[in-house]
Amino acid sequence: xxxxxxxxxxxxxxxxxxxxxxxxxxxxxxxxxxxxxxxxxxxxxxxxxxxxxxxxxxxxxxxxxxxxxxxxxxxxxxxxxxxxxxxxxxxxxxxxxxxxxxxxxxxxxxxxxxxxxxxxxxxxxxxxxxxxxxxxxxxxxxxxxxxxxxxxxxxxxxxxxxxxxxxxxxxxxxxxxxxxxxxxxxxxxxxxxxxxxxxxxxxxxxxxxxxxxxxxxxxxxxxxxxxxxxxxxxxxxxxxxxxxxxxxxxxxxxxxxxxxxxxxxxxxxxxxxxxxxxxxxxxxxxxxxxx
Amino acid sequence: xxxxxxxxxxxxxxxxxxxxxxxxxxxxxxxxxxxxxxxxxxxxxxxxxxxxxxxxxxxxxxxxxxxxxxxxxxxxxxxxxxxxxxxxxxxxxxxxxxxxxxxxxxxxxxxxxxxxxxxxxxxxxxxxxxxxxxxxxxxxxxxxxxxxxxxxxxxxxxxxxxxxxxxxxxxxxxxxxxxxxxxxxxxxxxxxxxxxxxxxxxxxxxxxxxxxxxxxxxxxxxxxxxxxxxxxxxxxxxxxxxxxxxxxxxx
Numbered sequence: 001x002x003x004x005x006x007x008x009x010x011x012x013x014x015x016x017x018x019x020x021x022x023x024x025x026x027x028x029x030x031x032x033x034x035x036x037x038x039x040x041x042x043x044x045x046x047x048x049x050x051x052x053x054x055x056x057x058x059x060x061x062x063x064x065x066x067x068x069x070x071x072x073x074x075x076x077x078x079x080x081x082x083x084x085x086x087x088x089x090x091x092x093x094x095x096x097x098x099x100x101x102x103x104x105x106x107x108x109x110x111x112x113x114x115x116x117x118x119x120x121x122x123x124x125x126x127x128x129x130x131x132x133x134x135x136x137x138x139x140x141x142x143x144x145x146x147x148x149x150x151x152x153x154x155x156x157x158x159x160x161x162x163x164x165x166x167x168x169x170x171x172x173x174x175x176x177x178x179x180x181x182x183x184x185x186x187x188x189x190x191x192x193x194x195x196x197x198x199x200x201x202x203x204x205x206x207x208x209x210x211x212x213x214x215x216x217x218x219x220x221x222x223x224x225x226x227x228x229x230x231x232x233x234x235x236x237x238x239x240x241x242x243x244x245x246x247x248x249x250x251x252x253x254x255x256x257x258x259x260x261x262x263x264x265x266x267x268x269x270x271x272x273x274x275x276x277x278x279x280x281x282x283x284x285x286x287x288x289x290x291x
Numbered sequence: 292x293x294x295x296x297x298x299x300x301x302x303x304x305x306x307x308x309x310x311x312x313x314x315x316x317x318x319x320x321x322x323x324x325x326x327x328x329x330x331x332x333x334x335x336x337x338x339x340x341x342x343x344x345x346x347x348x349x350x351x352x353x354x355x356x357x358x359x360x361x362x363x364x365x366x367x368x369x370x371x372x373x374x375x376x377x378x379x380x381x382x383x384x385x386x387x388x389x390x391x392x393x394x395x396x397x398x399x400x401x402x403x404x405x406x407x408x409x410x411x412x413x414x415x416x417x418x419x420x421x422x423x424x425x426x427x428x429x430x431x432x433x434x435x436x437x438x439x440x441x442x443x444x445x446x447x448x449x450x451x452x453x454x455x456x457x458x459x460x461x462x463x464x465x466x467x468x469x470x471x472x473x474x475x476x477x478x479x480x481x482x483x484x485x486x487x488x489x490x491x492x493x494x495x496x497x498x499x500x501x502x503x504x505x506x507x508x509x510x511x512x513x514x515x516x517x518x519x520x521x522x523x524x525x526x527x528x529x530x531x532x533x534x535x536x537x538x539x540x541x542x
Contacts, residue, residue, distance in 0.1 A: 171386035175448070178344060179399040179455055180376035189402065194389050 032265065036258030043252075048259060054225040054236075056245070061256040063263055065227045069235035070267060072142055073217065074210040076231065077149035082203060084150070085157035089199075092158070093165035094187055105159070112155035120219030123148040128220055135232045140222030142231040148216050153206035160205060164198025165191060197279055204275040211268055214239040238264040293361065295320045295459060295489045296341065301355035303336055305348065310336050312513045314355070318459075318506075323481060323490045325500035325521065328510030329536070334493045335383075337510070338461045341491070342378040343371050359459070376403060379457035383464040385444035387436035387451070392419075392428050395436045395447055399455035414454055422450035423480050442473025449480065453488075460484070462492040466499065478503050497537060501525055509533050 040048050043061050051062015088108070092101055127147055132139030168191045176186040192199075214237075222234020223244060236244075242257050242264075249257055296318035303311035311333045318324050326334040336345065343364065345351040357364050364374050376399075387395050396415040405411055415432075419425040424446040428439070436447055445465055452460055462481075466474040481490060481503045494500050500507050501521055508518035509530075517524060517533045528534040 169386075171382065171384060172388055174344065174347075174382065175386045175388065175451075176398070176402075177347070178342060178375055178380040178382075179402065179451065180372045180374075181399075181402045182372055185402045189398065190388055 029265070032258055032261045035255055036260075036262045039252055039255035039259040040262070043256070043259075048256075049263065052227070054241070056249070056253045056256070059252065061252075061259075063238065063241070063260055065225050066236050066238045066241050066260070067263060067267065068227050069142070069221070070211060070237040070239070070264070072228070072231075072235065073145045073149060073221065073237060074207060076142065076146035077153060077210045078203065078207060080146065080150040081153050081157060081206060085154050085202075085206070086161060086199065088154075089158045089162040089165060089202075090187060090192070093162045094183070094191065105162075108155050108158050110155075111151070112159075116152065116213060116216045117219075119148050119152055120216035123216060123220035131232065137232050138222060138234065140220060140234045142221070142228050142233065142235050145217045145221040145235070145237075146231070148220055149210045149213060152213060152216065153209050156209055157202045157206040160202035161195070161199040164195040164202065167198070168194045200275065200279040204272060204279075207271060207275070208268065211264070211271070212239060214243045218243060238267070293320075294318060295360060296491075297356075297358040297361075298341075299356045299358075301337075301340065301357060302353060303333075303340060303345070304350075304352040306350040310513050311340070311353075314515055316508055316515060316518055318489060318491060320489055321485060321487065322506065323485045323492060323504040325504035325507040326491065326493045326510060327495075327497060327500050327507060327536075330495070332510040333513040334510050335463050338380075338463055338491055338493055341459070341461055342375050342380055344375075344380065346371065376455050377457055378459045378461060379452035379455065380461045381445070381448050381452055381463065381465050384468055385441055385448055387439070387444050387447050389435065389437055391433045392436050392439070392447060393432040396450050396454050399451060403455060418450040418454040419447075421453050421484070422446045423476060423483070424450055440473070442469050442476060445469060445473065445477060446480065449477075449484075453484075457488065459489045459491065462490065464493050464495060467495060474499075497525070509536065511536070 039061065043051075048061060048063060049067070050064050051060070052064055053060045053062050054065070055061075092104060092108075096104060123144055127144045128139035130139070131137070131141055131144050135141075135143075172190050172194060173186055176190045177183075181189070217237055218240045221237065221240065223236045223240055224234040225236050225241075226233070228235050238260050241260050245253070246257055294317040296316075298314055298316045298318075301311055301314040302309065314337065326337065328334050339345045340353065341357060341359075341364075345353075353365070359374070359377065363369070364378075388398060390398070393415055396418050397411050400411050400414055405414070416425065416429075419428065424443060427443060428434075428447075436444065439447060445468075449460075449465075466477050469477065478499065481492065484490060492500075492503065504521050506519065507521040507524045509516045509524065509532075511532060517528060517530045524533065525537055528537060
């Protein structure tokens with residue numbers, strides 16, 4: 001009888017903790033909407049989303065350049081980071097001798113432990129001057145931000161896709177080798193496709209980190225509200241916008257920053273849906289039909 | 292007729308442990324040879340030595356020679372990829388790829404450079420027919436192989452192996468994960484295949500050895516205790532240990 005009570009108690013505790021994380025998310029989202037919606041309603045949805053000018057002093061609030069800034073820095077960062085991390089994770093999972101892996105894996109995971117302000121500082125001291133000297137302009141640019149983001153999302157994508165590759169059953173590997181496939185053919189045709197859903201998850205998480213990163217981006221992106229003419233010009237991202245102005249914003253300006261948060265949330269959700277859709281599509285075709 | 296495989300004084304070590312001791316055996320062409328013996332006696336290690344699958348284990352060491360058609364398969368000039376094309380393998384647990392039935396069989400052709408779609412389709416059909424699976428799957432070739440039953444998966448793995456036209460097929464307890472009906476189907480298949488292929492099968496099931504094989508070798512503690520014609524080995528074993536094992540006194 002006591003065991004049964006204990007069971008009930010544990011069930012209840014687990015249920016409560018599970019449901020509370022959902023509640024917290026709902027509350028946060030509700031709060032953001034409560035603070036942000038008035039601004040969107042007052043400014044007008046289209047004026048806010050597609051407005052090209054952000055000028056709080058004159059009461060003009062348009063976030064379109066920042067949406068572009070966020071998407072641009074994230075996509076360029078993914079463009080650099082995805083091939084790099086996939087090659088690295090394949091090397092770690094399939095080729096690296098165990099001793100080398102023992103050193104490499106913790107080192108790469110250590111990259112994730114460096115605070116973002118340190119990355120930003122590094123970018124400010126090394127990347128920005130490099131850009132200024134070699135590509136002209138101020139050096140604060142889309143590319144600088146993307147490069148810093150690339151390094152920051154590498155550990156996420158590498159370690160999760162490496163886990164995905166290593167969780168492919170060894171039987172597939174053996175079956176392929178026994179048919180006379182080379183190691184590379186086996187990786188390319190069997191292991192990589194089997195790990196693809198996990199690899200796409202890794203990329204989604206990396207993308208999430210890049211979109212949300214604030215501090216490092218503020219320090220190197222230049223933060224000018226404009227649609228950049230090239231990747232060597234400065235931009236401001238949605239997150240930077242909130243962090244830069246929240247300290248002194250009042251009234252409608254304050255609400256407009258929360259509305260920026262709503263936009264950010266929406267952008268992330270849309271990207272997640274796209275990524276999940278691709279994942280779903282891939283899973284079906286790679287699986288070779290219906291199961 | 293020359294032997295297809297000749298194994299002379301083969302010793303295999305994994306790190307410090309001596310797994311196979313002075314193995315000498317000749318395997319006849321186009322015939323089924325069974326390897327029997329208790330678990331852990333080195334049967335699987337032995338057949339994995341014949342297609343160099345043990346090479347993937349870092350601590351693997353061997354001395355002695357293994358000749359396939361008179362040529363040493365461990366010669367540094369031997370391309371492992373070619374060897375494994377000639378010496379196919381079917382594993383204990385059915386291990387189809389998470390691909391369609393068609394792609395599973397076509398896989399080996401693709402990696403060996405066959406690109407012609409007509410040739411591939413023809414070869415897939417032939418291999419599935421040879422593996423006695425065609426009638427069950429011909430209408431659902433694009434379906435995932437993971438949706439087949441265990442016995443069908445194992446026959447698919449055999450079809451996949453046959454598709455690359457090996458000379459020798461190694462089978463590592465191919466029926467141990469299967470029900471009796473699937474087992475019968477695989478045994479019938481082995482009877483059919485023995486005309487075209489040299490088959491070496493590891494089995495725990497002594498009845499299976501008597502049913503499918505012409506020759507049998509009895510392994511114990513990493514040594515071959517006795518080998519020869521299956522009928523003779525089971526009816527008049529020379530060694531006391533063989534007699535004890537086949538009469539069920541141990542193992």
